[in-house]
Amino acid sequence: xxxxxxxxxxxRGHRVGEPERDAQVLEVRGDDGGPPFLVRxxxxxxxxxxxxGSDAYVEHFEHQQN
Amino acid sequence: xxxxTRLHRTGVGVAPDRTIGDVAKLMSSSGIGTVAVLDGxxxxxxxxxxxxxxxxxxxxxxxxxxxDGVMSSPVYTVAADADIHDAVEAFGTHAVRRLAVVDGDRFxxxxxxxxxxxDLSEDLRRLTSPMALEIDAPQxxxxxxxxx
Numbered sequence: 001x002x003x004x005x006x007x008x009x010x011x012r013g014h015r016v017g018e019p020e021r022d023a024q025v026l027e028v029r030g031d032d033g034g035p036p037f038l039v040r041x042x043x044x045x046x047x048x049x050x051x052x053g054s055d056a057y058v059e060h061f062e063h064q065q066n
Numbered sequence: 067x068x069x070x071t072r073l074h075r076t077g078v079g080v081a082p083d084r085t086i087g088d089v090a091k092l093m094s095s096s097g098i099g100t101v102a103v104l105d106g107x108x109x110x111x112x113x114x115x116x117x118x119x120x121x122x123x124x125x126x127x128x129x130x131x132x133x134d135g136v137m138s139s140p141v142y143t144v145a146a147d148a149d150i151h152d153a154v155e156a157f158g159t160h161a162v163r164r165l166a167v168v169d170g171d172r173f174x175x176x177x178x179x180x181x182x183x184x185d186l187s188e189d190l191r192r193l194t195s196p197m198a199l200e201i202d203a204p205q206x207x208x209x210x211x212x213x214x
Contacts, residue, residue, distance in 0.1 A: 011076050011096065011097060011098070013097065014075070014097070018097060019097075021095065021096050021097040021098075023096070035174075036079065041092070041095035041096055042095075043094070043095035044091060044094075044095045046088070046091055046092045046095050046096075048078045048079065048080055048092055048096065048101075049078065049079035049080070049104065050076060050077070050078055050079075050096075051076065051077040051078075051079065051102075051173060051174050051175050052076050052175075053074045053075040053076040053077065053167075053175040053176070054071070054072050054073065054074060054075070055075050055076055056076045
């Protein structure tokens with residue numbers, strides 16, 4: 001799994017009725033855009049390192065070149 | 067060989083000096099109840115929501131106590147490319163419900179006993195479905211004479 005700064009990481013719920021959780025990728029710490037990612041969770045702004053598993057996916061966004 | 071790759075869940079990592087209050091909020095916002103404690107790149111412990119309650123709240127620790135005071139260490143691990151049966155063996159040996167998944171020395175995620183059981187029960191269902199069909203709708207060979 002690869003990500004860029006600004007992408008959205010989504011972790012699916014693990015139980016019936018449990019919502020997805022999402023976070024914004026702040027830093028990519030692995031090689032070639034790979035994990036771990038430093039993220040900020042949308043719900044309350046907490047930051048953590050994340051190592052995505054089979055329950056997660058990344059939504060890529062077009063990043064403007066300055 | 068069937069590896070655990072498709073079964074391992076997203077892992078969240080925090081530094082040993084994060085507070086248990088912080089980690090509890092992180093568990094809530096991420097929906098992940100097992101957090102890896104990392105000293106740099108080194109995995110030094112695992113803390114679950116249950117640990118926060120039993121080793122933290124129940125012993126009167128405040129929200130500002132460090133998470134490394136309630137974590138489990140050493141951490142039982144399984145390799146990211148391990149066969150499912152190796153994971154079954156590891157769960158049986160260590161009597162835990164979560165194992166850290168590692169690639170070499172590097173933490174890459176969590177595998178839970180629940181996920182493994184669900185996956186293995188699906189295999190069992192596939193294996194037993196022909197037998198269940200036979201019981202529900204027995205196939206009889208019409209050419210075999212029936213003795214009266």
